[in-house]
Amino acid sequence: MSEPTPQTLDLTNCDREPIHRPGRIQDIGAMITVDAGGVIRHASANAGDYLGVAARDLLGRPAIDVITPEVLDALRRQAAQARGDAPEHCRAIRLHERGTLVDVALFDSGGLLVIEAEPADSAGGHELARRVREIVRHLDVAGSHIELCQAGADQLARLLGFDRVMVYRFDDDGSGEVIAETVRPGVGSFLGQRYPAADIPQQARALYRRNWIRTIADVDGPLVDILGDGAGVLDLSLSALRAVSPVHLEYLRNMGVSASLSVSIILNDQLWGLLACHHYAPRAVSSQRRTAAELFGQIFSLALQSRQIRDEADREAKARSVQDLVLARVAATRTTTRELGALLPEIAATLAADGAALSVQGDVRLWGEAPSREALAGILDHLRREPPTELRIVESLGEWHPAGGSGLGDAAGMMVLSLSRVPRDYLIFFRREYARTVVWGGEPVKQVGPLGDRLTPRKSFEAWQEVVRNRCAPWTPLDRRIGAGLRLTLAEIVLRLSQELVDEQQAAQQRQQLLIAELNHRTRNILALVSGLVAQSRAGVERADGTATAAMAFGQLEGRVQALSRAHDQLTRQHWRPAPLRDLLAQELAPYDTGPRRVRLDGPDVLLTPRAFSTLALVVHELATNAAKYGALSAVHGSVSVVWQRQPDSALRIAWQETGGPPVQAPLRQGFGSTFVEQSVPFDLGGEARVSYEFEGLKAWLVIPAAHVQDGMAQPAAPAATAPTATPQKRSGRVMVVEDDFIIALDLRAALRRLGVGEVATASTVKQALAAIDAAPPDFALIDVNLGGETSFPVADALAAREIPFAFVTGYGDDAAVLGRFAGRPVLRKPFDRTALASLLPAG
Structure with missing residues (x-):
């Protein structure tokens, strides 16, 4: 029987192959599954090599029969920490007493615990x-x-x-x-x-x-x-x-x-x-x-x-500077299509365009490698017959408008910006042909092979070249964003040109549409700026170039995260029920309450719902941070007063007053902090917020609706945090960090060194930590409570026996039940801040 003749097909049977359910594994390890009752339901045929019992004899057998009970308990604890999208790991363990060292991966599959074992790596x-x-x-x-x-x-x-x-x-x-x-x-x-x-x-x-x-x-x-x-x-x-x-x-x-x-x-x-x-x-x-x-x-x-x-931020910044230039020139002269046409080279440069065409009220201006006027008229007619869209991308102009013919010139693709709905004015950018040779790893077509509908892989990987013609360089998502920004800028100018030719109602409608679009554009810019702040703060820290800008950005981000963390801790202690306003204020302002009448709090005992508590925590943090940098708390004799009272409608009115600080001036621009203070309470809670930059001191008023406020006895305020230390103290001795998360260990080590600690040793397991203590006892230790599948209590016992001071690092907070017999020991809560860490270290 002859083989079928290969034929070119667009098959998707590879996409239908259930590759996640192969029913087999590679022989580099073994696998079993255990149900909720602890019974083994599946076993790879080689599982006996790892568990000492033939694979078929494992099926239906309790896992505790073949895995040491202590190890099985550790595996279960580790599996309980597994996220749904990633396995958990246990390194260098023995599944039973006679077993060799293996690395184990754990994950859930349809309610079954999957345990995979491989020989442990000799490298630590x-x-x-x-x-x-x-x-x-x-x-x-x-x-x-x-x-x-x-x-x-x-x-x-x-x-x-x-x-x-x-x-x-x-x-x-x-x-x-x-x-x-x-x-x-x-x-x-x-x-x-x-x-x-x-x-x-x-x-x-x-x-x-x-x-x-x-x-x-x-x-x-x-x-x-x-x-x-x-x-x-x-x-x-x-x-x-x-x-x-x-x-x-x-x-x-x-x-x-x-x-x-x-x-x-x-x-x-x-x-x-x-x-x-x-x-x-x-x-x-x-x-x-x-x-x-x-x-x-x-x-x-x-x-x-x-x-x-x-890179994208740099390019967008250049595009915005060009838009600002266009607006400045238009404001300085009487706007006409001729003036706008003269700016086409600068505008086109922001999109790496080779040519441009501007058509407003039938007046056409061309620049660079653009089609002829006759061909452009055909393009405009074609555009007006298609459904309206603000931005249109065409990468092959010849395919989109075959009638253009030779009149298209060197233009191969275009981006079209619609500047108005009536009479359909346009700004069009053109790019020349991006003729390129694409080298494929074999001809980019798969064929049906002797297995019929089952797809056979390509057997030739020799380079196969394809010349791509009559297309421009692709328009990227960044190009689209820049184009959308240009459209908004130029649409306002075109609207000014069109106002004399339309009646007042149509002009008002267009202005409204433009303002809505501009508001949407600016809102997206604010969101992009916040995202960029986070990304660039992180990038600055990763570069560790020491620049003040990076340090300040990271400090602001860290402070906001810590404010939310403190609020979360307080709400957790209240079992996520309404929490006292007084505690919130005392917690946030404690670092600055360094003298008589430095901070004054006055008001009845009230409780805030968790939503209001979290929002207000960030608002107070921003006010306090601003006061410490520029306001009353930056001066020796400055003070802050916070007074609150219930209103007749049961809403809560909070007044913030700064006195004794430097003269206050309203900021030239509004940053994230002031924006959050003025807008978060109205947006999140439906309340009111107002800030007044008065010469003698900043004032702020917040109104929290009654739905978020309850009368209640105030709980004891959290212990005041120590004031931030301006410069690290030189500390002698050696600190050991016991932490199984690599990134957290790096963060702790870097923070300790910034605080002046000269030598920092790390360990990720109880075994490593005990060996390090025997080899070179530290002067102080920070130990995580949970180290993968084990607790750090044996390390704590060893340190206590040697009378070496130590503190726990944990995300559980100060819950005594978690620490057991070590409940009285100091605790550094995650995420930690430098002030809390510094307060734990012994003096040098």
């Missing part, structure tokens, strides 16, 4: 973390976007030792391109090659978004069946051992690849691309090393996103 987690820190430093010095991607490929290859590491970026159409690569000498390059969207099916992309890392140890290695009822429908989306689609294995074999590993690159919660690793011999990567690679991928994604935010 600290060593891998140190290596990740070292290679991440190389990302900071990368210049351009492409240089950052190349640094990512180079450093991941250094961490994992694969023959080839690529940065693979997805385009809007789903196809991908290798934009950076590092390869072992003698291995051919894939740099610059593109691959069609069908090479990575949709369900595979969904798994890449859900699971950051995917490994194939050996494309020809044996696969291990999962035994037990329903093994074929067991969802292994979060499994590190999950068997790979036979289609994908054949795909890799055709490339000559024996092992692969992929790390997702996720920007703004979308799959942007992959860090794809190939090896030309089998290569198993341990669980700990994969975790290090996953951490690197997440840091790389953040760095890439931060770089994109910065």
